[in-house]
Amino acid sequence: PTLGSCTGPAQTFTITNNAAPVGFINGDFSICSGDTTVLTASGGVSYQWLGGPATAMYGVAPTTATMYTVTVTSANGCTAS
Numbered sequence: 001p002t003l004g005s006c007t008g009p010a011q012t013f014t015i016t017n018n019a020a021p022v023g024f025i026n027g028d029f030s031i032c033s034g035d036t037t038v039l040t041a042s043g044g045v046s047y048q049w050l051g052g053p054a055t056a057m058y059g060v061a062p063t064t065a066t067m068y069t070v071t072v073t074s075a076n077g078c079t080a081s
Contacts, residue, residue: 020080023047023072036061044072050081 027039039058041047048054050069060068071081 018074018076018078020078021072021074023070023080025068025070031062033063034061039068039070041070041072045075046073047071048073 021044023041023043025039025041028037031037036059039049039060041049041056041058046054047056048071049058050071052058052060052068058068058070060066069081071079073079
């Protein structure tokens with residue numbers, strides 16, 4: 001590279017493109033009103049449920065059909081929801 005009249009040695013570096021994690025949610029997806037179930041996220045090293053805990057497991061007791069979203073973070077810091 002050149003800066004003004006100074007020229008230095010060429011520099012080489014590698015950019016790594018890390019893939020986003022593939023997250024999964026397991027649990028009982030059909031329950032009766034008043035019942036509870038535990039949803040379990042997998043596919044990463046940390047988890048954050050939308051409106052819920054920052055854990056892999058989330059105990060829920062919805063009274064109507066409800067959608068749950070979890071953000072999964074991989075070891076390299078990439079995320080997917």
